[in-house]
Amino acid sequence: MADLSYFHGVKLNESTDAPALLRVSNFGVTFINGTAPDADPAAFPLNEPKIVTSLAAAAVLGSAGTLLDDIITVLGEGGSMVIVNRVADDADAAVLQTNLIGDPVLRTGMYAALRAKALLGVQPRVLITAGVTGSWIEGGLTSVALTAGGSNMTEAPVVAFTGGGADAGKVLPTGVVVMGTGANAGKVVGITITSAGKKMTVAPAIGFTGGGTDPGKVLPTAVANVGDVANPFVSALNVICPQIRARAYIAGPNTTNDEAVRFRNTINGGRIMVIDPLVLKNVDGVPVAKPVAPVFAGVRARVVASSEGVSGSVSNKIIRTIDGVARTIAYPTDSNYLNERQISTVINERGGFRTWGSRLTTDVDVWQFDSVRATADMINEALEDLYFQYVDRKFTKGNLKNMIEDGNAALRAFKTNEDILGGRVWLSDLNEPTLNAAGKVFLNVEFEPVGLMEQILITTFRNILYYQLVLDEVRGAIENGPLTLAA
Template structure:
């Protein structure tokens, strides 16, 4: 009931009928899994997400042994991204360590500890790597990667995994053991200068690729591909891949790589480990993830409000306002939100259920740019005309 008590003057109240703000979550968040036997157990407890806020000093206490120190360096060479570190116990051998990384879903250890990030830290990792533990021989699937796929789906994240670093054929066989739009295979390893031995050493490239994607997210936007971007901090690759037929052969088979076109080493490849042509581009998968999630979170505002024409109208307007913003930014080519009456029968609405429809299209990377070159002998006429004018 309106307030009709006596008042002499003006009054103002704010309407709740304003479009909700649809915001995309932090996208440039790296998640690293690995070992660090000498780490400070208080700062870096086992199977517990720890947030590094983008500076190398955050990693003080990680120790010099294991894989995490190098992986953190690989990321921070690219960009000072938020990085969530999960340390697992180093086993008596590689197989035991791999088991620790596979972890336990119930106890949320190993790769499942990634799912503890959001409730514990308020953010979740979107660019995952476990360098040193995601490779394989192309004969059987890597157990860490196999276990990680379900976690990626739950997080709406992607993982960068390392190929076998032997030859092209084995790298492709390795990729064929994986079927996920969220897994991006990288082969070969990269060379990094080791100050302890004063030599170049081969290191898995996955953490550097995760760092490159984080840098792209920060500088360009999450809808941009990480391909054709500079890789900082490397001196070479363990197995050279030449631009052209060689790199095409790998990329066509969803193996991404590193090339040098004469201006330094760059990432090369757009494709996830799937044969689904509509979802093969990693940038498309990620763009859909972030927009879907942003819409879902924003519409919590409407949950449990009463059915009314005003509320339904506001829901549609809020979604379309968000789509216009995404289009203006370049994150999508087009998109809209609407109410399909065929999906909203009275019995469903009376049961408290309303279904909004939306569509949008992320921009695919322009992977194949073609030219058709023609000869034009009419230019000789221009040449002779110019010569005659000069002689006059």
Template sequence: MHGIKTNILLTGTRTIATLASGVIGLIATADDADAALFPLNKPAPITDLRSALAKTGTTGTLGPALEAIYDQVSPIVIVVRVAEGDDEAEQDAAVIGSAGLYTGMYALLAAEAQTGYRPRVLGAPGLDSQAVTTAFATVAKKLRGRVYASAIGDTIAEAKTYRENFAARELSLIWPNWSNDFAGDAVARALGLRAQIDEETGWHKSLSNVAVAGVTGISKDLFFDIQDETTDVAALNDSDIVTMIRSPSGGFVYWGNRTCSDEPLFAFEPAVRTSQMLQDEIALGLIWAQDRPLTKALIKDCLEAINAKFRRLVTQGRLIGGKAWFDGELNPAEDLAAGKLVIDYDFTPTAPLEGLTLNQRITDKYYADLAAQLAA
């Protein structure tokens, strides 16, 4: 070549994009729903919730669940309609479905491939028996999503006993219900509110203490006093159950930040969701680096991409801090030569202000100021 040739060098930091965190995955029944819009055992993406409500039919849980969600926000909802069973065992089997055939709740695992959306806010309002909730927690772990389900029981004691059946960080149990006719109303509205919070605030904010639309009361009498640690509401929260109150500032809200995790580091809902979103956003944000030559420049670009993401999240108030680094001991020469790279990172999620202590003192010192002012 007699001239000048320019090589385009693809190096430098890539921005790690933010993923949609508020896509709802809903399992519901409705024998008379529009089968074209809501096919059986297939993930159906609903992007216009208002229009879809006219096609849900009049039977089953689909209509009431979507109406409760729509009262909060109009998000993307991935609906998997399942058949109505003749008894609880048959209904549980339909809701849970088959992992091999991708039916029931397992159809949500195929949703991203079929629709382009990954559901992360999950529930089966009105259908969430113990068997269903147990299986759903497993599906949620694969999706890195969050399941909201009812804590089954007629009393606080029974709800607390029911809570002991679970040890999943991906699960939030709710008790009792809103005083609406739909048995799954509390769960359905939690799905909608979670999507609304993700849209307006972010995944780092818990479900607790945000106004719920479309409710007029609570199905059980509960004693609550924000300055009393011995109330019904406190007892439920102490057992990691999300409950509900009439807020002193007005309206009705969910009350509680805890998951069903057996690991204290993931006791708070925001800690779990922060971990989940960081996992996916960082991993997907580094796809560009896959199969490129493993050089010092590539390693630096990967580290800077992660650290730049952390800086943005800290600025946004979604993270207290985070850092990625290269540990030479975890990256021996033979592993690097074999195309294997290990990058460490840590982070501190934002904890919800769950307990505020106010120290009150009585004093006469302000009378001294008063005397001085009168003398002037």
């Protein structure tokens, strides 16, 4: 824009309308959540994420707990940077699980991943945690459906569960009602399950008492459903991962293939990869079961740092840091059974242990592959960063043109890097003067991440006419001289 005030001479101004350049952050950073009771609290305070880039820096964690072992595995598999979050250790398994999962308000435990970027300037891309992630509640309360909300209640009624079958280990669920407001005042609008219970063989009956003294009061009614209930690690990760565009790698039950599938069926978040079984490491001559998630996280970091990049697969990569697996997985029978059901595993084929499988637990087929999800995350974040530089610029033809061109240039870079097959940016039809005058600009972007050749199908055929070729060669040799055909 020209300065219209008086000036006699030559005055130069450098335009601030420069192109916005593509920037891509490190997509190979692992967030490791765990315990280290002997750690130096000054270097690794509780529930304060810290960057670790070498084993020397991690040494002050001490060998007790889970963190140092997990860091050694991730870096040993090829990772170069991890974010470590230390939680308080506890001999009580329930307390330890609570510490590991953490508090969503205080952002402790796994929820500390939500503030890693604000504290460290680095966003974690794969989350792993200590704890028994592969367990689930058998015969727990999966849902409650209100069939009638009741009316004219002046206070919240008490909900109680009865029945549930005759299993000696049965524990009935608990819950609290949620009262409505406004037009729904005096009615129950929901039930919050505070404990799912366990080992119920039939759905329990639901009853309500209380609700106030209004003579016109009508208590609500509801029905319960029981089944396998995911553990709280899963529900927490389903909340955390989408907020920071991360994925979580967790271990399955480490028992049987069927139980691994049963566990997977309790999950559907689109950003969680289940891996089963655990791995073995030789400790003083004794094979000891160790977590499998750090292995896959380290391999993933190695792939991202390699020529394959973010769009490369974590599957079919040689594992460097293990000595065995806790349960033998036969290829292709066991591995196919697990992979088809979105469970990754470890196979011993073609000269070593390999990661095998890369599907996330989702019923949306187009988003099953871990690398495809990661690639889309990278591009979405890069476009956000690119267009952040345009926020509050003037609404001019030049700026609109630059926005389109800069976005298309970024997509061309991703295509050249073989992260996407192609893509483009264009102005949306949603743009109209009333919205533009309010400061809104609508862009459409399309792109297609490079997928994987997960199934290579080969068809072979017999062709007996090759005998005729042999006969023709022999005849030719006889006619032309001594029979001296080489083998």
